[in-house]
Amino acid sequence: MSRIRRKNQDLIIEVAGDLFAHKGFAATKMVDIANAAEVAKANVFYYFSSKEKLYxxxxxxxxxxxxxxxxxxxxxxxxxxxxxxxxxxxxxxxxxxxxxxxxxxxxxxxxxxxxxxxxxxxxxxxxxxxxxxxxxxxxxxxxxxxxxxxxxxxxxxxxxxxxxxxxxxxxxxxxxxxxxxxxxxxxxxxxxxxxxxxxxxxx
The missing domain is CATH 1.10.357.10 (Tetracycline Repressor, domain 2)
Structure with missing residues (x-):
C-alpha cells in the first residue's frame, strides 16, 4: 500500500471514528465524514465502499x-x-x-x-x-x-x-x-x- 493511500485511509478512519463516537453510527452520513475530513465524498467511497466497511x-x-x-x-x-x-x-x-x-x-x-x-x-x-x-x-x-x-x-x-x-x-x-x-x-x-x-x- 502506498504511503499516500495509507495516509488518506488513516485520515478518513480518524475522522469517522470521531463522528461515530459522538453522533452514533445511524446518525453519521458518509457526506459528513467527507466534509469533516475535507475530502470529496467519492474519495471516501473509493477507500471504503460502504459506511459499514468504514465502521x-x-x-x-x-x-x-x-x-x-x-x-x-x-x-x-x-x-x-x-x-x-x-x-x-x-x-x-x-x-x-x-x-x-x-x-x-x-x-x-x-x-x-x-x-x-x-x-x-x-x-x-x-x-x-x-x-x-x-x-x-x-x-x-x-x-x-x-x-x-x-x-x-x-x-x-x-x-x-x-x-x-x-x-x-x-x-x-x-x-x-x-x-x-x-x-x-x-x-x-x-x-x-x-x-x-x-x-x-x-x-
Missing part, C-alpha cells in the same frame, strides 16, 4: 490493539510483570485511540450486533485465556484467591474509562485533555492497586 475499519483500530494487549498475560510467567505490561498497554489504547474506544464501547452496549463474528470470537477467546491464566496464578499461589473474571472486568473498566469517560475525567481534573503524565500516573496507580490488592507475587 468495521474504525472498530479494527481498537480491537486489534486490544487483542495484542493481552500478549504479556499469555506469554509471561511472572504475574507482576505480565499485569504491569497489560495495564500499561490497555491505558495506551485509551490514550491513542479514544474515539475508537468509545465506538467499541457503544457497540458492546448495543449487544455487539455490528461486530464482525471473527473479532467477537477472538475477543471471547482472549477473555477465556486471561481468566485461565489468572486461575493458574491463583492455583500456584502467585495471587490471592480472587474471582478471576471480576479481576479482568475491573482492569477493563479502570483502563477503558479514561477514553470512554474522558470528558468527565477531564472535567474533574479541570483540564481540556489528559496529558502523558495523567496516563503515567493512572498506570502506576492501577498497577499498584491490582498487584498489592490481589497479593500478586513474582514467579
Amino acid at each position: 468495521y475499519a474504525v472498530l479494527e483500530t481498537v480491537t486489534q490493539p486490544l487483542l495484542e494487549a493481552s500478549k504479556p498475560i499469555e506469554e509471561l510467567d511472572n504475574p507482576v510483570e505480565a499485569l504491569t505490561q497489560y495495564i500499561h498497554a490497555k491505558l495506551r489504547i485509551s490514550q491513542e485511540h479514544p474515539n475508537a474506544s468509545k465506538v467499541f464501547a457503544n457497540e458492546v452496549m448495543s449487544g455487539g450486533e455490528s461486530l464482525p463474528e471473527n473479532i467477537a470470537l477472538l475477543l471471547h477467546q482472549q477473555s477465556q485465556m486471561i481468566i485461565d491464566k489468572f486461575q493458574k496464578w491463583i492455583d500456584n499461589e502467585l495471587m490471592d484467591n480472587v474471582p478471576p473474571q471480576h479481576l479482568m472486568f475491573m482492569i477493563w473498566a479502570s483502563t477503558q474509562t479514561y477514553a470512554d469517560f474522558g470528558w468527565q475525567i477531564c472535567g474533574v481534573l479541570g483540564k481540556d485533555a489528559l496529558s502523558e503524565e495523567d496516563f503515567h500516573l493512572a498506570a502506576k496507580f492501577l498497577t499498584k492497586l491490582v498487584i498489592q490488592g490481589c497479593g500478586v507475587k513474582k514467579a
Whole structure:
C-alpha cells in the first residue's frame, strides 16, 4: 500500500471514528465524514465502499490493539510483570485511540450486533485465556484467591474509562485533555492497586 493511500485511509478512519463516537453510527452520513475530513465524498467511497466497511475499519483500530494487549498475560510467567505490561498497554489504547474506544464501547452496549463474528470470537477467546491464566496464578499461589473474571472486568473498566469517560475525567481534573503524565500516573496507580490488592507475587 502506498504511503499516500495509507495516509488518506488513516485520515478518513480518524475522522469517522470521531463522528461515530459522538453522533452514533445511524446518525453519521458518509457526506459528513467527507466534509469533516475535507475530502470529496467519492474519495471516501473509493477507500471504503460502504459506511459499514468504514465502521468495521474504525472498530479494527481498537480491537486489534486490544487483542495484542493481552500478549504479556499469555506469554509471561511472572504475574507482576505480565499485569504491569497489560495495564500499561490497555491505558495506551485509551490514550491513542479514544474515539475508537468509545465506538467499541457503544457497540458492546448495543449487544455487539455490528461486530464482525471473527473479532467477537477472538475477543471471547482472549477473555477465556486471561481468566485461565489468572486461575493458574491463583492455583500456584502467585495471587490471592480472587474471582478471576471480576479481576479482568475491573482492569477493563479502570483502563477503558479514561477514553470512554474522558470528558468527565477531564472535567474533574479541570483540564481540556489528559496529558502523558495523567496516563503515567493512572498506570502506576492501577498497577499498584491490582498487584498489592490481589497479593500478586513474582514467579
